[in-house]
Amino acid sequence: MTQNPKETVIGRITSVFGVKGWLKVFSFTDPIEGILDYTDWVLDLDGKRIPVKLEEGRRQGRAIVVRLKGINDRELARTYCGAEVRVPTTELPVLPEGEFYWLQLQGLDVFTVDGECFGRVDHLIETGSNDVLVVHATTGSIDQRERLIPYLPDKVVREVDLAGRKMIVDWDPEF
Template sequence: MTDLTCVGAIAGSFGVRGEVRLKSFCADPEAIADYAPLTTEDGSRSFTVKITRTIKNGLAARLGGVATKEAADALKGVRLYAPRDRLPSLPDDEFYHADLIGLDVVDTGGTRLGRIRAIFDHGAGDLLEIHGPGLKGGLLLPFTREAVPTVDLAAGRVVADPPPGLIGGEDEPEPGA
């Protein structure tokens, strides 16, 4: 199977005629239809996509083979995937989240800090969730050029320069200081 990237999810039915509520994970939400047909993660189902309107928190869409409210309701929570080669190429300083998850993280001295487990965007910029030995509960690192000066997809790693005190060590002030 080709390399798949999650581009959206079905949030349930919309109305009574088989439309679905669609959450798009694309930078341009309506571009999700450009990557159709979309498949389930295991590839067992494939859907054409026709966006019918913008709704609160997403899009209303018709999916091929989904004609009733019950069929749309049954798909709630299903994630939709597109083959990676259908997605647009990105500039050198932009990355798909799927490409970053699982990469090793090393500091500027080459010491392994851990591995990227997830990426969050709460509105103020992306945060990399890094898990590894010595990182209790994980580390949230801002995904900025200052904190992550190098992303080397070919080598499967990123170089991180965390702000002082974020991980601990000599830059962290003594308690009570």
Template sequence: MEPTTRRILLGRIHGAFGVRGELKLESFTEPATAIFRYQPWTLRDAQGRESNPAGAHGRETHKGVVAVIPGVADRDAAEALRGSEIWVPRSALPPPQAGEYYWVDLEGLRVVNLEGIDFGTVSHLFSTGANDVLVARGDRERMIPFLEPDYIRSVDFDAGVVTVDWDAGF
């Protein structure tokens, strides 16, 4: 995969499931088993080593999502993948619906408030459980609730700008 290809983190391997090489996954997709729709996967371990397994498939069980990756044939091989992240190319995902965004598409956009004050660029987003939060980094870091239209007034991909209703002093 070329270094310029944008990727999205879709899940994480939590360890072995049984003795035949099946894996317990944490999936960030909705529904959780949709993770198998988006391939090819790139597995990245804690040391940054990457592999590209082909043909992963799986199912949901009462204990969560279980995956089978060709070539992972026993519990030891499955345990060796514990902690690996599952990444896919951004191009593997369908276009978002109107008014929806993939977080990775927002990263790097300029953030300005209604008065035109530049807050820097979108560093990343995270979820608090109650709502999502946009993190803008410029002269300092600002955390802005991603609530439309309350605080996020517009997202203009053509101009590369997110306009926010947020006081520059916060």
């Protein structure tokens, strides 16, 4: 299923947990327990949208385990494995000025401070030290290279214009 701009993926159900219908979830939120702040989920499983309600959840080691309303046995829970967990973007907390969700940066056109077009942000990668923009070339790009640009506000990323759908970076076109 294609990404709905009014929803964002916050996790993925990976496996069953125990025999009472609990599920293990890989959380994309930071901190990972943040996924538990959302109670109305839409599961995207093989193109089917399944609205579910989070009953309870907790951290279990390095993972999150949850119980969804109406799922009380292991075999029923197993049918949800592999589903993406989505929530409406309107449910996301408002960020402080100058901070952005990855989903807001995806699709922005990327230009150098000199006005040369690198392409469009396809996605981001978390590296540990800083996030990295993966920029794919477009028809107006200076070349057809894919670029990996560190997401370092004020150092590399000079401006993010969400309304204008563009980003200005201080990055050498040869790199």
